[in-house]
Amino acid sequence: MTDATDNVVLLSGAHFSWRAASRPVVAIDSLRVRRGERLMLRGPSGSGKSTLLSLLAGVLTAQGGSVRVLGHELGALAGSARDRFRADHIGVIFQLFNLIPYLSVLENVCLPCAFSHRRRNRCEQSGNSVRDVATRLLDHLDMGDRELQGRQVTELSVGQQQRVAAARSLMGAPELVLADEPTSSLDGNRRAAFLELLFRECELQRTTLIFVTHDATLAPLFDRTVEFADLNRIADGSPVTETSGDDR
Amino acid sequence: MILPLAIKSLRNRRLTAGLTVLSIALAVALLLGVERIRHESRETFANSVSGTDLIVGARTSPVNLLLSSVFRIGNATNNMRWESYRRIAAAPEVAWAIPLSLGDSHRGFHVLGTTQDYFDHFRFGQDRKLELVEGERFADANTMVLGADVATALGYRLGQQIVIAHGSGDVAFALHKDHPFRVVGILARTGTPVDRAIHVSLEGLDAVHATESAEDGADPLAAAMRNAKQRDMQGASRNDHDHGQLGIGENGKSARTITAVLVGLKSRNKAPFLQRQVNESRDEPLTAILPGATLLDVWEIVAGAEKTLIAISALVVIMGLAGMLIALLTSLGERRREMAVLRALGARPWHVFALLVGEAAFLTLAGIALGVAGLYVALAAGKPWLEQGLGLFIAPRSPSTAEFGLMMLVAASGVLIGLIPAYRIYRLSLADGMTIRI
Numbered sequence: 114m115t116d117a118t119d120n121v122v123l124l125s126g127a128h129f130s131w132r133a134a135s136r137p138v139v140a141i142d143s144l145r146v147r148r149g150e151r152l153m154l155r156g157p158s159g160s161g162k163s164t165l166l167s168l169l170a171g172v173l174t175a176q177g178g179s180v181r182v183l184g185h186e187l188g189a190l191a192g193s194a195r196d197r198f199r200a201d202h203i204g205v206i207f208q209l210f211n212l213i214p215y216l217s218v219l220e221n222v223c224l225p226c227a228f229s230h231r232r233r234n235r236c237e238q239s240g241n242s243v244r245d246v247a248t249r250l251l252d253h254l255d256m257g258d259r260e261l262q263g264r265q266v267t268e269l270s271v272g273q274q275q276r277v278a279a280a281r282s283l284m285g286a287p288e289l290v291l292a293d294e295p296t297s298s299l300d301g302n303r304r305a306a307f308l309e310l311l312f313r314e315c316e317l318q319r320t321t322l323i324f325v326t327h328d329a330t331l332a333p334l335f336d337r338t339v340e341f342a343d344l345n346r347i348a349d350g351s352p353v354t355e356t357s358g359d360d361r
Numbered sequence: 362m363i364l365p366l367a368i369k370s371l372r373n374r375r376l377t378a379g380l381t382v383l384s385i386a387l388a389v390a391l392l393l394g395v396e397r398i399r400h401e402s403r404e405t406f407a408n409s410v411s412g413t414d415l416i417v418g419a420r421t422s423p424v425n426l427l428l429s430s431v432f433r434i435g436n437a438t439n440n441m442r443w444e445s446y447r448r449i450a451a452a453p454e455v456a457w458a459i460p461l462s463l464g465d466s467h468r469g470f471h472v473l474g475t476t477q478d479y480f481d482h483f484r485f486g487q488d489r490k491l492e493l494v495e496g497e498r499f500a501d502a503n504t505m506v507l508g509a510d511v512a513t514a515l516g517y518r519l520g521q522q523i524v525i526a527h528g529s530g531d532v533a534f535a536l537h538k539d540h541p542f543r544v545v546g547i548l549a550r551t552g553t554p555v556d557r558a559i560h561v562s563l564e565g566l567d568a569v570h571a572t573e574s575a576e577d578g579a580d581p582l583a584a585a586m587r588n589a590k591q592r593d594m595q596g597a598s599r600n601d602h603d604h605g606q607l608g609i610g611e612n613g614k615s616a617r618t619i620t621a622v623l624v625g626l627k628s629r630n631k632a633p634f635l636q637r638q639v640n641e642s643r644d645e646p647l648t649a650i651l652p653g654a655t656l657l658d659v660w661e662i663v664a665g666a667e668k669t670l671i672a673i674s675a676l677v678v679i680m681g682l683a684g685m686l687i688a689l690l691t692s693l694g695e696r697r698r699e700m701a702v703l704r705a706l707g708a709r710p711w712h713v714f715a716l717l718v719g720e721a722a723f724l725t726l727a728g729i730a731l732g733v734a735g736l737y738v739a740l741a742a743g744k745p746w747l748e749q750g751l752g753l754f755i756a757p758r759s760p761s762t763a764e765f766g767l768m769m770l771v772a773a774s775g776v777l778i779g780l781i782p783a784y785r786i787y788r789l790s791l792a793d794g795m796t797i798r799i
Binding site: 170192199205212215224227 | 366369370373698702704706708709
């Protein structure tokens with residue numbers, strides 16, 4: 114199955130709208146991401162980038178078309194199967210509030226292994242405990258200080274928090290990491306440094322990275338940059354506000 | 362996997378969680394305490410007298426006669442004459458009759474004057490006889506038998522000499538110094554007012570009061586004046602309490618009086634007949650009661666109060682659980698982000714749901730456990746007061762089926778209440794997905 118091995122993500126004719134009657138927020142004719150690729154999706158905020166990531170993570174499902182991740186048609190999976198799929202194969206980094214406030218740094222990094230046997234087994238395959246792997250990942254991301262690793266995450270700076278989130282997304286070597294503007298709260302120098310660390314780890318684990326940002330200056334660092342506006346064919350072409358799906 | 366998370370999350374909010382547990386604990390302790398006291402008071406009362414078909418005393422209300430004679434709550438307003446006792450005991454339907462003379466006390470414990478019949482015929486609980494753990498029955502006017510609590514509370518042992526006092530309060534009115542008693546026996550624990558009584562013979566009581574009369578002198582006028590003087594000096598409201606005195610009255614009758622008579626019949630069927638006979642007696646105004654029937658009257662009186670107490674404590678439990686609901690709902694705003702992160706990490710919606718319901722269940726169960734523990738401590742600490750003040754004998758025992766039922770009810774309500782915030786955050790986490798919009 115070349116589809117499963119080569120194409121990590123394959124979208125065709127996928128569209129999504131928050132309410133049945135409203136205009137779609139995401140409507141993509143075709144998107145293909147190859148294994149090991151580092152893809153930047155660039156677009157202004159509110160253009161539906163985050164919604165696309167939710168579709169790729171299987172948190173939301175497209176109302177039409179096909180969303181295949183690692184050879185699985187996500188729309189065909191039941192909700193719980195999608196949750197398991199996400200737990201096993203996908204790491205996520207948010208813009209902010211990535212971490213569970215009442216867990217220590219190390220506990221936060223170990224968390225994905227609590228929800229996925231597959232990722233735990235991968236950590237343990239190398240003969241190391243989950244904590245060893247977490248410690249090593251933190252070391253690689255310049256968070257090697259043992260005292261720091263035992264701290265509550267609320268005591269960390271934003272830059273440190275984002276590195277912890279990156280380490281967590283890479284735990285157990287998932288095939289795909291989705292990053293939703295993780296650098297927007299960092300200043301210029303730190304952005305590049307953070308990306309370098311993230312790339313190095315992705316390369317080491319052969320992890321595919323889809324990185325969503327509004328910041329074009331980072332483009333040269335990526336294998337490929339896709340302008341979200343070119344990708345997303347919304348009916349009348351005008352930017353769509355990301356209406357809240359929250360029905361409180 | 363979800364459990365350590367729940368525990369750490371709770372630890373992070375330990376102040377609110379602790380207060381929630383505490384309020385549930387107090388509510389549960391109150392509810393179970395009311396239920397326990399209600400149940401135990403009924404048990405104590407029902408166990409205090411067994412096999413007695415009739416209780417006879419001076420004319421008073423049936424409830425008052427029952428409470429004063431068997432439970433030693435309140436005082437008999439009047440005494441009955443010894444002749445009346447003799448007449449009842451001699452009736453052909455009567456198998457046995459135990460005279461009871463109350464009104465004296467020793468360091469807060471009632472002194473009960475009675476006869477050997479008390480040991481032979483008195484029954485408590487399920488037709489159980491009184492048993493001595495040490496020594497023997499009182500034999501003469503100088504010996505006494507202690508109830509189990511009296512012996513342990515006062516530390517008295519066999520052979521000890523004791524002086525009893527007049528009146529039945531904590532503070533005795535006068536000491537009968539000239540007539541000490543010797544402890545010859547200690548009764549086995551019964552869990553009834555018997556444990557808190559000092560048993561002497563009627564002759565012993567007579568002797569006590571005879572010495573008192575002797576102190577007052579032969580001249581009744583002088584005695585009266587002396588009494589008056591004593592009253593002035595001590596400022597005491599009352600020196601004399603009318604009860605069993607031996608002496609020969611004007612017309613040769615015995616002046617001894619007693620408080621009540623416990624009567625056992627040859628055939629229980631005759632009880633209503635004899636009751637009517639006694640009630641209509643023209644020799645002396647007397648009241649005869651059927652203990653079982655009068656006990657029902659007592660329950661009817663207290664049932665309303667019991668229901669009110671139960672209702673109030675149930676409301677307190679509801680308030681405790683409502684407090685938990687408020688605490689959980691308030692925490693949701695903050696925890697929404699947390700749940701979105703967990704969802705992104707692969708947590709299923711039911712994990713999120715279970716996290717909240719589990720927390721509510723844990724808080725409720727911890728509250729119940731703490732409440733039960735608190736109740737046992739409170740009952741142990743309040744034991745002397747409950748026994749002395751209310752005449753309640755509450756032995757420590759594991760919770761009854763009814764109490765377990767109440768606990769289960771509270772636990773189930775707690776879990777049910779937990780469903781509200783759980784469902785809310787479940788819905789929110791489905792709608793939020795990974796994107797946190799706050």
